[in-house]
Amino acid sequence: MPEAYWLYEDGIGEARATLIDDDRILAARIELPGRLRVGTVARARLTEFQLATLDTGEQVMLDRRPPGVTLGSAITVEVVREAIPEPGRAKRARGRMTDATPATGPNLLARITATGVPVRTLRAHEPDLLEQAGWSEVLDEALFGEIAFAGGALRMSPTPAMTLFDVDGDGPLDVLAERAAVAVAHAIRRHGIGGSIGVDFPSVTGKATRQAVAAAIDAHLALPFERTAVNGFGFMQIVRPRPRASLPELLRDDLAAASTRAALRQIERVPATAPNRHRLSGPVGACLDAHPDWLDELVRRTGRTPIFNA
Incomplete structure (x- = not known):
């Protein structure tokens, strides 16, 4: 396969895509149906x-x-x-x-195809390459905000004003701050975060050290974006275009629905010879009751009606 490629899934209740390079997820995207899309x-x-x-x-x-x-x-x-x-x-x-002719904006598949990077569409009966690349781990990052990196961890917190990253870790503060800058840049891309972003680095001393942290952001975060310098308290602000919700914003908006779609993805991949009984949490069961079309689609795709236990 080429060095970088997209994996795409037309899932139940959502479309999914990940940009893969060197067996890791560089970007993860989810699109919900019926939303008013950019370009419409x-x-x-x-x-x-x-x-x-x-x-x-x-x-x-x-x-x-x-x-x-x-x-x-x-x-x-x-x-x-x-x-x-x-x-x-x-x-x-x-x-x-505008004076343009009415048209529907491009969907997720059209947008990733337009990048020029090869796209592979996944089927439920095929090996789960999405999961092998770390799909569930990325969803956990988006839902809970805990992102580990070598020597430390980020805590990601979306707020109405901005998305905040707090840095924690051990070892020399200058090394920790530079590693955190790389991790922040990767997380911003992975989760599609735009708008105003605040990063609370360790309070490093010296202009050269703060410049090195800023340079790490510049080297690993693709344009367009603007940023401030790292101030004396270790804070930097980044501003990026925000055409749509980030992955954390999208998933946290309805946790039950996000969990239900994830559960349906797993059920869809259960072999036809395996037991057809599944245990669902109360919120997931209630969400599925509220979306009978999701269950109908699951039955259509798998050819059997699942049995659920609370």
């Missing part, structure tokens, strides 16, 4: 001065008040940022007025 161009009406309501009923915040357009007027909108889940409420999708 749709008819709408201006319902507030910076709010457009699409003909489908979805609302999009506009980047600026359209000049010369009165409330209630028909307009065409292009989505430039998808809705971002947050505790208690969600940031609406953002868009801008």
Whole structure:
């Protein structure tokens, strides 16, 4: 296989993709169906001065008040940022007025194909290359925020204002900080984190040491991004484009649904000769009851109806 490649799965309730290089996951992405995607161009009406309501009923915040357009007027909108889940409420999708022809934005498969990196589509009856590469470990990172690296660990905490990384570890602080910078850069890419990002490094002394930490970020985090220097308290801020929710934001928005989709992925891969009885937690069972289409799809794919125990 080429040095780097995408693995793609059309899963039950979600599409999944990972960028693999040297047997490790460089980027992990999940896309949920029915979401308003970046690049979508749709008819709408201006319902507030910076709010457009699409003909489908979805609302999009506009980047600026359209000049010369009165409330209630028909307009065409292009989505430039998808809705971002947050505790208690969600940031609406953002868009801008356009003269383009209405069209649906590219889905996950189209986006990874457009990178030019080879894509391999996985089937449930094939070896689980996604899991072999560390899929479950990446999901655990996203859900619980604990990311280990040589000599230390990161704690990743998404907040409405920014995603925060806290560094902990042993050994010389300058070595720990540089290793942490590399780990942060890799985690940002792996989890698709955008927007404002704060990193609390150990309080290293000396301008040269702080510059070395910043240089490690520059060397391992792909553009575009902007950053501050590491200040005297060890804090750096990074700002990246944020076209859609990060993996932690997406999964933490509905833990029961994320766990249910993960369980269905495992059940789908159980051999036809194996027992068909499965134990589900209460929240996962309730979520599956709320999504009968997921169970129908599981039955269609496997050819048998599973038996669940609480």
